[in-house]
Amino acid sequence: MNHPIVIVGAGIVGASIAWNLARRGKSVLILDQTGIGKGATARSFGWINANFAETPAYFALRSAAIDAHHEMEAALGPVATRWCGCLWWEDVGAAFDAHAAELAAFGYAAQVVAKPEIARMASALARPPERAIHVAREGGADGEVIAARLTEAAVALGAKVWIGPKVTSLLRQDVRVIGVATDHGPVPASRVIIAAGAGAAALTSLPMANKPGLILRTRPLSPFLGPIIMAPDVHFRQDVEGRIVAGEIFSGDGPGQASITTDPGALADELVRRIQAHLPDQKIEIELVTLGQRPVPKDGLPAVGLLEDGLYLASMHSGITLAPLIGTLVAQEIAEGRHSSELAPFRPTRFSQRLENILGG
Ligand SMILES: Cc1cc2nc3c(=O)[nH]c(=O)nc-3n(C[C@H](O)[C@H](O)[C@H](O)COP(=O)(O)OP(=O)(O)OC[C@H]3O[C@@H](n4cnc5c(N)ncnc54)[C@H](O)[C@@H]3O)c2cc1C
Known part of the structure; x- marks a missing residue:
């Protein structure tokens, strides 16, 4: 049989x-x-990206994976992914320069953009940074x-x-x-x-060295946010239904890490405060908080x-x-x-x- x-x-x-x-x-x-x-x-x-890769082979895999999303969508039809690009400035100074240089060495389609351009791309931001790395081909997905x-x-x-x-x-x-x-x-x-x-x-x-992570979703808002925002204190994006999807820092190693397991409610409230400071004109209200385990070999x-x-x-x-x-x-x-x-x-x-x-x- x-x-x-x-x-x-x-x-x-x-x-x-x-x-x-x-x-x-x-x-x-x-x-x-x-x-x-x-x-x-x-x-x-749900950030689809090749922005972080420890080795050239891993970068190549991640970059090819972005193309594979489009092939999948061509076969299955739209899957609620927003191809909205990303603005990244988690690091500043020398660390920012090193990241930009690494992406350039990989040949990634990433541009360093200055404050006026950032303000144009993401006009809702109260405090646009002096510079950010913009990658137009990245997107946000609902897994x-x-x-x-x-x-x-x-x-x-x-x-x-x-x-x-x-x-x-x-x-x-x-x-x-x-x-x-x-x-x-x-x-x-x-x-x-x-x-x-x-x-x-x-x-x-x-x-494995799995890592916990907290994500929150807000009540839906009218569409107002273009790119995914990767700021030093919080990352967030707007999904196809208008919700802001947010997390602390991408690596899961940030100063708030302990509170994911000990006091997730306080961390979620803190995230709301941080998002609200970036987006003062929006009413940020939590709809859902999820606690997950990142699978990490x-x-x-x-x-x-x-x-x-x-x-x-x-x-x-x-x-x-x-x-x-x-x-x-x-x-x-x-x-x-x-x-x-x-x-x-x-x-x-x-x-x-x-x-x-x-x-x-
Ligand atoms: C907070 C957070 C943020 C993240 N951010 C990003 C991001 O921005 N971009 C990105 O690309 N990735 C991100 N990831 C990682 C990404 O979500 C995971 O790599 C991906 O979802 C893994 O998918 P999977 O199918 O391997 O695992 P899962 O989605 O966990 O699925 C595994 C399934 O196996 C089942 N299962 C497990 N053990 C058993 C068993 N013994 N018997 C039967 N069933 C079993 C479980 O029920 C589960 O449904 C993030 C993850 C977290 C938690």
Whole structure:
């Protein structure tokens, strides 16, 4: 009997892989304990960007991923993404210059713009900075909407979705993974793909350093804000329905970090004060606060590839940016046997290889 490919996780990453496999004629079953796009995907800031990348290969991956969003939208139709560009000035002085120089060295389509130009692009800002980095090709997305659309498209092509079962372990025969055990019983698979976000560490050997993050959404306002704003004290954008979506600082390492876990209500109120100071003419009222876990492989880079016989892993931060491309590349590898050179630097086996190198002296 032919068992389906089982994907653990119906976040934006699992949904993208499922759709891309279903498009290639593969039989797919998605399992998720909570719902479609209800994990980090629903609690994300949703900035689609290649603004931060530790290595040239990672920059290339992120930059190609922006293009992959447009290809996905061409196939699925609009998915509530606003291609509004971004103004960034989280750092000032030498750190700002270093970031601008790094983006220029990567060949990113980023321009340093001065105060009058910033005031023109984002006239609602009370305190436009002296300079900012503007990237016109970046956008803001609602990950949950994208995950739902991808899943819907996968189901239309024959994929199946089970919501509720928690995957508790992997089933093996000899050295091959042949399915998963769940709290509702075993599920056989031709292959298992772990796209479980921050939950990947519980099911695999992937070392992770997941980070909490708080995002707030305001009541909808009339459209007034053009680009995504990445200021030193807060980042925010306006979504397609007029809500301001905001978070503290992107890295999750800011001075307010402790209060995400100890006093999220106070942090949310503080964020409202900061946004209000940038946008004094708007009435900023909280509609929803979400607390999420950023899935972060230990070295900060994506972990995508074969982990052992029958077991494939796709775990990463910046999954909102990366998912459309990752889904395509993973499906090409699994369904067509086409090895991805773009993914070569991001194989999860790098962690065990490092350990083996250390142990081997
Ligand atoms: C505060 C915050 C801000 C962020 N900002 C950005 C940003 O601006 N730009 C960007 O690109 N990225 C951003 N990210 C990261 C991005 O949201 C994630 O990388 C992305 O959503 C990961 O998607 P995923 O599908 O891998 O994981 P998830 O969306 O977490 O989905 C994993 C799914 O697996 C399921 N699952 C887990 N374990 C099991 C199990 N044992 N059994 C069954 N089901 C299981 C969960 O229920 C969940 O639905 C942010 C994240 C956070 C939290």
